[in-house]
Amino acid sequence: MADTTSKDLGTELEELLEVETFDPPEGFVADALVKEHEPPADAVAFWAEQARELEWIREPTQALDDANKPFFTWFADGTINASVNCLDRHVAAGLGDRVAFHWHGEGGEERDITYGWLLEQTQRAANALRSRGIEQGDVVGIYLPMVPEVVVAMLACARIGAPHNVVFGGFSAGSVKERMEFSQAKALITADGARRKGKTAPVKSEVDACMGDLDHLETILVVRNTGTECEMDADRDVWWHEALEAAEPECAPAELDAEHPLFILYTSGSTAKPKGILHTTGGYLTQVAWTHKHVFDLKPEEDVYWCSADVGWITGHSYIVYGPLLNGATSVMWEGGPDHPHKGIWWELCAKRGVTLFYTAPTAIRACMKWGAELVQEHDLSKLRLLGTVGEPINPKAWLWYWKVVGGGRCPIVDTWWQTETGAIMVTTLPGAQHAKPGSAGTPLPGIDVAVLDDDGTEVEHGTQGLLAIREPWPSMLRGLYKEDERFVETYFSKWGKDTYLVGDAARRDAEDGYVWVIGRIDDVINVSGHRMSTAEIESAIVSHPKVAEAAVIGQADEDTGQAVCAFVTLEGDLEGSDDLEAELREHVAAKIGKLARPKRMIWADDLPKTRSGKIMRRLLRDIAEGRALGDVTTLRDPDVMAQLEGKVKEAQADGEG
Ligand code: WTA
Numbered sequence: 001m002a003d004t005t006s007k008d009l010g011t012e013l014e015e016l017l018e019v020e021t022f023d024p025p026e027g028f029v030a031d032a033l034v035k036e037h038e039p040p041a042d043a044v045a046f047w048a049e050q051a052r053e054l055e056w057i058r059e060p061t062q063a064l065d066d067a068n069k070p071f072f073t074w075f076a077d078g079t080i081n082a083s084v085n086c087l088d089r090h091v092a093a094g095l096g097d098r099v100a101f102h103w104h105g106e107g108g109e110e111r112d113i114t115y116g117w118l119l120e121q122t123q124r125a126a127n128a129l130r131s132r133g134i135e136q137g138d139v140v141g142i143y144l145p146m147v148p149e150v151v152v153a154m155l156a157c158a159r160i161g162a163p164h165n166v167v168f169g170g171f172s173a174g175s176v177k178e179r180m181e182f183s184q185a186k187a188l189i190t191a192d193g194a195r196r197k198g199k200t201a202p203v204k205s206e207v208d209a210c211m212g213d214l215d216h217l218e219t220i221l222v223v224r225n226t227g228t229e230c231e232m233d234a235d236r237d238v239w240w241h242e243a244l245e246a247a248e249p250e251c252a253p254a255e256l257d258a259e260h261p262l263f264i265l266y267t268s269g270s271t272a273k274p275k276g277i278l279h280t281t282g283g284y285l286t287q288v289a290w291t292h293k294h295v296f297d298l299k300p301e302e303d304v305y306w307c308s309a310d311v312g313w314i315t316g317h318s319y320i321v322y323g324p325l326l327n328g329a330t331s332v333m334w335e336g337g338p339d340h341p342h343k344g345i346w347w348e349l350c351a352k353r354g355v356t357l358f359y360t361a362p363t364a365i366r367a368c369m370k371w372g373a374e375l376v377q378e379h380d381l382s383k384l385r386l387l388g389t390v391g392e393p394i395n396p397k398a399w400l401w402y403w404k405v406v407g408g409g410r411c412p413i414v415d416t417w418w419q420t421e422t423g424a425i426m427v428t429t430l431p432g433a434q435h436a437k438p439g440s441a442g443t444p445l446p447g448i449d450v451a452v453l454d455d456d457g458t459e460v461e462h463g464t465q466g467l468l469a470i471r472e473p474w475p476s477m478l479r480g481l482y483k484e485d486e487r488f489v490e491t492y493f494s495k496w497g498k499d500t501y502l503v504g505d506a507a508r509r510d511a512e513d514g515y516v517w518v519i520g521r522i523d524d525v526i527n528v529s530g531h532r533m534s535t536a537e538i539e540s541a542i543v544s545h546p547k548v549a550e551a552a553v554i555g556q557a558d559e560d561t562g563q564a565v566c567a568f569v570t571l572e573g574d575l576e577g578s579d580d581l582e583a584e585l586r587e588h589v590a591a592k593i594g595k596l597a598r599p600k601r602m603i604w605a606d607d608l609p610k611t612r613s614g615k616i617m618r619r620l621l622r623d624i625a626e627g628r629a630l631g632d633v634t635t636l637r638d639p640d641v642m643a644q645l646e647g648k649v650k651e652a653q654a655d656g657e658g
Contacts, residue, residue, distance in 0.1 A: 009373055009405070016400045021435040024412050028385060032432020033297050043447040047074070047475050050447075051286040054326075055089050056080050057255045060282065064473055069498035070489060071480065072473040073259050074283030081253035082158040082262055082281055083126075085289075086325035087119040088253070100325060101333040102304075102353050103148050106195045106340060113148045115328070118155065120249055125156035125240075127247035132219040132238070134187055136161035136254055139264065141185040141217075143167045143176050143207065145194035146335045149223045149240065150311050151321055153189045154263075158281075161254040163261040165276075168312025169194055171594040173206040179266050180217055182276055183482055187219040189240070193228030197340040204230035258282025264482045265314055267420040268534035269491065270523045276482030277314075277420045283475030285326060287424040291445065292323030295414055295425050296357050297386055297432060304383070306332040307359040308346065313531070314420040315390055318476075319359060323424075338364055344375035347406075351379040358406070359388035359416075361530035363561055365398045365406075370560070373405045381406065386431055388414045391530025392562045393518050399438035417441035417518055419503070420532070421492070423476030426450060427516050440515040448474055450516065452507050457496035462511040465519065468503040469496065477501070524618065526555030526563045531596055535618070538565060538599070541592035545585055547572055552608050552616045556601065556625045566625050567599040568608055568645070577604030601625070603648055607641045609633070624649050 029035065040046035048063040051074075060078025090098065096116030103111040134140060140162045144150040146169070157164040165183045167176045180188060188211070194201045204222055208231060211217060222230070223240040232239070259280045266274040292298060296305065305324055309315035324331050332353050338346050346368075350358065368376065387407050394402075394415055403413055412431040418424060427450055429435070429442035436442070444450040449472040451459050460466040470477075481488040495502045506519040521527065524535040535553040542551040550570040555563035569585065571577060586598045603625075609617045612635070623630055624645055633639045 013397065013400050013404060016404065017396060021437050022403070022412075023435045024432050025410050027410060028297075028412055029432045031299075033299075034294050034430045034433050037430050037433045037443065037446065039444075039446050043449065043472060046447040047283075047286060050290045051075055051078075051282065051475070053289060054080065054085050054282070054285055056282075060258060066473065070493040070501075072477065073479075074473075074475045075258040075286070078258040078282055079255045080258055080282050080285070081256055082285055082322070083122055083155040084253045085285060086155060086158075086322065087115055087122060090115045090328045091119050095328060098328065099330045101148060101151070101331050103333045104335065104349055106198065106336040111148060113151075113333075118148075118152060118325075121152045121244065122155040122159055123251040124244040124247040124249055125152050126159040126251040128221070128240075128243035129156055129162060129187065130160060130251075131243070131247065132187060132221075134160065134162050134219070136256075137261075138162045138186040139165050139183045141165045141167065141176065141180045141183070141188040143169065143188060143190045143203070144223060144311075145169045145191060145203075145225065146310060146333060147191070147223065147225055148333065149189075149191075149225075151325075154311075154317075154321055155325075158262060159251060159253050161256045161260055163263050165264045165266070166312055166317070167266070168310055168594070169203075170310070170312070170596055172591055173203075173210050174592055175594060176207065177210045177214065179274070179276075180211070180214055182266070182274075183264055184216050186216060187221065188217060189221045189223070191223040191225040192230050193226035195226060195335060197336065200226045200228055202228050202230065204228070208233075256281055259479070261479075263317065265317065265420055267314075268525050268532045268537060270525065270534065270536060272534065272536040272540040274534070274537065275487070275491070276484070277478045278480045278482050279423050279476070280479050283477070284423050285322065287474065287476035288318045288323045289326040291425040292319060292329075293327050294430060295416060295428055295445075296359070296388065298327055298329055298357065300328045300330070303329065303356045304332065304353050305329050305357040305359075306334070306350065306353075306355045308334065308338070308364065309359075309361070309390075314423070315359075318424055338367060339371075343368075343371045344378065347376050347379040347381060350381055350384065354383040355381075356383050357386045357388070358384060359390065361391040362389055362394040362398055363392065363529040365389065365394070365402045366560055368406075369398060369401050373401075376405050381408065384408070384411050386414065387411050388416055390416045390418070392527050393520070394439060396438035403438075412436060415439075415441045417516065421478045422470070422474070423478065426470070426474070437510075437515055440510070440517045442516065443514055444516075448472075452509055452516075453496065453500070457500060460508075462509045462514060465506055465508045467495075467522065468505040468507040468516075468518065470501040470503065471499065526565065528555070528563055528565060528596060529561040533565065533597055537593060538567070538589060538597050541589045541597065542567055542569060542585060542599075544592065545588045547575055547581065548585070550608060552618060552621055553599070554618050554622045554625060556622070558600070561600075564600040565597065566601040566603070566621075568603050568605045568621055570605050570608060577602075601652070603645070603652055605641075605645055605648065607638065607644070609641050609645070610637050611635055612637050621645075
């Protein structure tokens with residue numbers, strides 16, 4: 001391996017670009033859990049059978065109930081507890097000493113977190129929450145870095161039936177406040193500070209600066225993580241370790257209806273207000289457990305699994321926490337990013353822990369490609385046997401690099417398509433049963449009915465682009481938008497009626513085998529490094545700056561991040577744009593939303609292209625930013641605006657190059 005120069009690799013990858021399909025490697029197929037992709041004749045019965053793999057308190061006698069479309073329910077007369085399925089069940093089976101997470105900290109710290117330890121901590125934390133007045137149905141916010149306590153916090157909520165509302169640690173405290181307010185959270189679990197690339201971020205004091213006036217937020221539990229100094233409000237704040245020490249070590253799990261809310265997770269939508277995606281218990285656990293086991297071909301006794309996402313996203317919820325724990329898996333949990341303390345850290349940890357199954361995002365693969373194959377090849381990755389990707393379409397070049405350099409040409413790649421809303425993987429390839437095509441996610445999983453439709457809801461011919469849709473309910477589907485029923489129906493079930501879910505992605509399928517190629521979003525949601533961002537949310541953050549009159553944000557194609565945030569900004573009065581102001585606005589957006597929402601590019605505009613009715617024409621802005629010829633501009637109120645903007649963009653490009 002080490003003698004492969006990058007030139008050889010380059011030629012080899014060029015040649016591989018010609019290969020359209022990759023059969024599952026023979027060595028892999030021999031032991032694969034699934035050797036044939038067989039869509040069941042009765043999808044509901046199929047999922048009912050999978051649900052029986054869970055431990056129920058009261059077994060459900062029914063599966064899907066569609067009496068109140070589109071508010072579908074699954075297994076509604078069953079009762080269950082998620083934490084029991086993730087922990088008690090395994091400990092009772094004698095697996096208390098099995099490692100759930102090999103945790104690695106940025107500074108080289110290591111902690112082995114066993115199922116037994118998780119169960120004990122979870123019960124104490126559940127009691128601690130109860131002692132602070134948290135009851136079944138109360139929402140608990142979680143704003144923590146990637147430390148084992150985040151898992152304990154989530155499962156403690158699940159134990160007492162308090163839906164958790166996790167906010168990604170990279171979002172600003174202002175975003176946390178908004179999400180606590182929307183969900184009327186009664187408690188928040190956070191940390192004194194977080195380690196970020198060798199520096200420490202003062203999380204608790206940032207939270208304090210904006211959470212004061214939320215009177216429904218009665219408790220803040222603070223995990224001591226970095227030793228960063230922070231103030232503790234005697235009435236409201238309590239140290240996590242003190243509360244857990246003081247709590248009883250046993251906490252009987254709440255018997256919850258299968259449709260009891262397990263969590264809310266806010267995600268970007270077409271408007272500035274994020275959507276609170278609501279997931280419930282029985283159906284979610286069923287599909288997450290089944291997909292985690294079968295898509296990753298998991299053999300819990302042998303495999304070491306690593307999903308590099310953050311728990312703050314749905315990928316972390318389903319495939320760091322619930323899926324792996326339901327299946328009794330051993331995972332790696334890494335506190336940081338791919339490039340600190342050095343750019344080979346992921347591969348160093350893979351080698352050290354003998355990782356066999358690795359799941360990441362295309363944007364990370366593209367970054368690693370840039371850093372060079374050598375950083376991967378200097379580590380022994382021979383234990384790897386399967387690779388996965390999620391979050392955005394993967395370009396074939398990155399797919400092939402992943403396949404060759406990371407997987408050594410012997411690991412199948414599963415490209416998994418799904419969403420916060422779908423809760424679990426929907427489209428992919430079953431790795432021992434189906435060939436892969438670089439760039440295509442694959443086919444709908446057994447029991448899932450995904451189709452590409454036209455505007456009228458008719459399935460388009462394979463080969464033609466259309467709108468991705470899901471035609472039958474699935475167990476882990478969102479059950480609504482938190483406290484926004486109307487918006488739920490309007491967003492997902494109004495285009496074609498109450499039976500068919502509108503995904504929000506454009507796609508096409510291959511004629512011969514129905515493989516799905518996801519093209520991208522059809523709404524004003526953009527995908528930056530696999531993270532969903534709302535253009536409207538970023539616009540409103542920019543406009544909230546006193547010097548800004550108006551802003552329009554678009555996603556511009558970007559080699560590294562898939563799409564990048566590009567903002568057209570009109571300033572107040574006679575103000576002139578400058579580099580300083582650009583920096584100031586970027587920081588303003590970081591403070592309002594989070595660093596990942598900062599515009600990569602800012603263009604000062606005297607005016608924005610608008611229709612006669614005053615709507616900003618983002619399509620034209622995208623054309624300008626990506627250097628395409630402009631189409632018809634006659635419907636614009638002031639067609640001259642476009643000429644002016646084109647000039648500005650060219651100027652900016654020339655500056656950038658010079
Ligand atoms: C996109 C992440 C192509 C898609 C789990 C979807 C993908 C949105 C893929 C959901 C994939 C996700 N191929 N596109 N394999 N996976 N997407 O809610 O546009 O953060 O609608 O969920 O990401 O993003 P979300």
